[in-house]
Amino acid sequence: MERSEKTKTTSQLRARRVTVAPMMEWTDRFCRAFHRSLSRDTLLYTEMVASAAVIHGDRERLLGFRDLEHPLACQLGGSDPVELAEAARIVEDFGYDEVNINVGCPSDRVQSGRFGACLMREPGLVGECVAAMKDAVSIPVTVKCRIGVDDQDPEPALDAVADAVVAADVDALWVHARKAWLKGLSPKENRDIPPLDYDRVYRLKQRLPDLFIGINGGITDLDEAETHLARVDGVMLGRAAYHDPWVLARADTRFLGAQDDPAADRFAAVEAFRPFLHEELSKGVRANQVMRHMLGLFHGMPGARAWRRRLTVDAVKPGAGMEVLDAALREIACVDVETSDRLDKSAPLGQTSATRAAAR
Structure with a gap:
C-alpha cells in the first residue's frame, strides 16, 4: 500500500477536542466499534502497541480495524527513533488518522522496554523520536505524557518535554495531569495517586499558546470537559468513557460541530x-x-x-x-x-x- 498524503484538516483538529484515551485491555477494536454507536466524531485510540511488535509481529492482529472506527489514532510504545519511524510508516499504511507516542504509562513491563513514563526523564530522546516520525509520515504525530515522574519537579519536567517536542514539530501534546510514580505504586494505584494538577497543564498552555494541548485524568462528564476546554484545546476521557460510555453520546453535537448525535437513547x-x-x-x-x-x-x-x-x-x-x-x-x-x-x-x-x- 502506498503511503497516504493526508495532512491535518479542520475536521481532524475538531475531532481532537474530545477523545477517548488509549487504555490497555480496554480500547480494542470491539470497544471502539461500540463507542462509534455513541459518537461518530470523537477521536478514538488503540491500545498501546510496541513499535517492535508492529514491525515484527502479526500486523493485522495488532493494527487491523474497520472503516467505521475513523477518526482513529494508533498509540505506539518505544524509544528508538528509527524503529518508531518504521512503525509509524506501517501505521500510516494501515490507514490510521494519527500516530501517538506513549510517554505516560508507568508499568514495570513498559519501563523495562525503556518507554512510557520513564521517557519523561529523557526529553531530548522524545524529541528525536517525534522528529524521526514526522520525517517518515504525513499523518499527525502526537505525544501523550505525564506532568513528571517520581521526584521530578513538574514545572521544569513538563516544560522540557514540551519544548523538545515543539522543536520537533509535534502536532499535539496530551498531558495526563498527574505524576507517574515508577516505584512503589501499581499502574492501578497510579490512576488515582498522586493528586491531579490541572493548573500545571493550564500553565503550559499559557506558555505555549500555539501548541495544541489536551488534558487527561479524572474527567468524568461533558460538563467537566467544557470547563477544561475553556483553558486547553482538547479533553481526553479515560475510565469515564469506558465505565459509563453514555457520556460520549452528546459529544458530537456539543463539541464537534455535528448536526445530530448517533443515538437518541x-x-x-x-x-x-x-x-x-x-x-x-x-x-x-x-x-x-x-x-x-x-x-x-x-x-x-x-x-x-x-x-x-x-x-x-x-x-x-x-x-x-x-x-x-x-x-x-x-x-x-x-x-x-x-x-x-x-x-x-x-x-x-x-x-x-x-x-x-x-x-x-
Whole structure:
C-alpha cells in the first residue's frame, strides 16, 4: 500500500477536542466499534502497541480495524527513533488518522522496554523520536505524557518535554495531569495517586499558546470537559468513557460541530451496534469478547445491575449469542415500561416509547 498524503484538516483538529484515551485491555477494536454507536466524531485510540511488535509481529492482529472506527489514532510504545519511524510508516499504511507516542504509562513491563513514563526523564530522546516520525509520515504525530515522574519537579519536567517536542514539530501534546510514580505504586494505584494538577497543564498552555494541548485524568462528564476546554484545546476521557460510555453520546453535537448525535437513547445505541455484534459472532468471536465493553451502558439506571450480570455471566457460556443481549435488554425493560427511554416488553427490542407513540 502506498503511503497516504493526508495532512491535518479542520475536521481532524475538531475531532481532537474530545477523545477517548488509549487504555490497555480496554480500547480494542470491539470497544471502539461500540463507542462509534455513541459518537461518530470523537477521536478514538488503540491500545498501546510496541513499535517492535508492529514491525515484527502479526500486523493485522495488532493494527487491523474497520472503516467505521475513523477518526482513529494508533498509540505506539518505544524509544528508538528509527524503529518508531518504521512503525509509524506501517501505521500510516494501515490507514490510521494519527500516530501517538506513549510517554505516560508507568508499568514495570513498559519501563523495562525503556518507554512510557520513564521517557519523561529523557526529553531530548522524545524529541528525536517525534522528529524521526514526522520525517517518515504525513499523518499527525502526537505525544501523550505525564506532568513528571517520581521526584521530578513538574514545572521544569513538563516544560522540557514540551519544548523538545515543539522543536520537533509535534502536532499535539496530551498531558495526563498527574505524576507517574515508577516505584512503589501499581499502574492501578497510579490512576488515582498522586493528586491531579490541572493548573500545571493550564500553565503550559499559557506558555505555549500555539501548541495544541489536551488534558487527561479524572474527567468524568461533558460538563467537566467544557470547563477544561475553556483553558486547553482538547479533553481526553479515560475510565469515564469506558465505565459509563453514555457520556460520549452528546459529544458530537456539543463539541464537534455535528448536526445530530448517533443515538437518541441507550436502546438505539444497542440497536446500532447489533449488526456489528452479529457479524463478529458469526465469525466465531466469543460473545463476551465484544459484550464486555457494553457493561456500563446503562450505568446509574434501574436494572443496570441485572444488565451487567446477564452480559457477564451468560456471555461466557459456550455458544452464547445474540440471545444474551436480548435477555439483558429485557432486564432493563421490565423495570419500568412506562419510562420514555425504556422498552415496552411487548414491543420489538430497540423500539422506544417515542417510536411507539409515533406509530399509534
